[in-house]
Amino acid sequence: MPEGHTLHRLARLHQRRYAGAPVAVTSPQGKFADAPRVDGHVLVRAEAHGKHLFHHYGDLGAVHVHLGLYGTFTEAALPVALPVGQVRMRLVGRTHWTDLRGPNRCELLTPDQVDAIKARLGPDPLRRDARPELAWERISVSRTSVAALLMDQSVLAGVGNVYRAEVLFRHGISPMLPGRELDAVQWKEIWTDLAGLMRAGVRSGRIDTVAAEHLPEVTGRAPRRDRHGGEVYVYRRTGEPCLVCGTPVAHRELAGRNLYWCPVCQPA
Structure with a gap:
């Protein structure tokens, strides 16, 4: 299972490549049922807490990803290619796109649900707000x-x-x-x-x-x-x-x- 540094590295990458503009979100595999609700919204911020990744979309909530044992993101520059394998979520931005495969969790949560996950976690040595x-x-x-x-x-x-x-x-x-x-x-x-x-x-x-x-x-x-x-x-x-x-x-x-x-x- 990826350790915390991997999720923080992904959060920084996604913040740099996708935040601040509308993104296209689809689920080629079909298992991320809320993809149409997220599609076209502005990705406000990407952050990690422990082994959890959050893509924040303002009032809409946040996409919560937990990679588990087998989850991976693959990244590439535009143009997009046809999906390969079981792609749970595809996110396309201004210059890059990324495919998520095999995660333990990929779900759209309300801000309160995000806060509940964070409340269950201990302090993260990589977060500035850690206690x-x-x-x-x-x-x-x-x-x-x-x-x-x-x-x-x-x-x-x-x-x-x-x-x-x-x-x-x-x-x-x-x-x-x-x-x-x-x-x-x-x-x-x-x-x-x-x-x-x-x-x-x-x-x-x-x-x-x-x-x-x-x-x-x-x-x-x-x-x-x-x-x-x-x-x-x-x-x-x-x-x-x-x-x-x-x-x-x-x-x-x-x-x-x-x-x-x-x-x-x-x-x-």
Whole structure:
């Protein structure tokens, strides 16, 4: 599932290419039934909150998109081409067009419904209005592991499996540590680090978490080969040597998701 930086990157792209003018909206697949209601309206603003994307159309409301596991946007410059595959929503602007395929959600919501979704989400490290203390209030009293809490979108919005594993490694924190045993200084450092890593992800379109001294060109190791891209410490590196201490990276399933960590660098 795309992590928060991907949605913020899309929001910035759509703001730049489509906002401020009427857009043509269709549903070649036919499953976005409200496409005719949106068609021809001005896209006022595109924004992201966590893993949710919103296209705001003023009083009409907003198109809410959650990509889920399989959703993707494809972008191209005009002229438009014939739809390929199951296109849930096609949006055509002044210079570009984009097709949305396979999302978990694509729906027209009222402003109140948008506010209700946002109210269910925790603070997003990529939003200027984020209040990290709200997440800390939940984490600091919880017996749940910090690894599970970081993936709970009602606690912290936008963080996925990659950022979760990497930020815990970077701060030497065991993923199984109960939230209430994390101290306030550690939380502040985690939040600040997440914000920096995710902002870099928005700029580059990939997740890089490895310090300069551990990069392939410095250590002589082979670059990472993975469809997610980016250089990471532990994510999807089960059994491979830790880039810092050489211990094999550990793996287990936690709350239905794969968890990766170094048993030495992140002691229990």
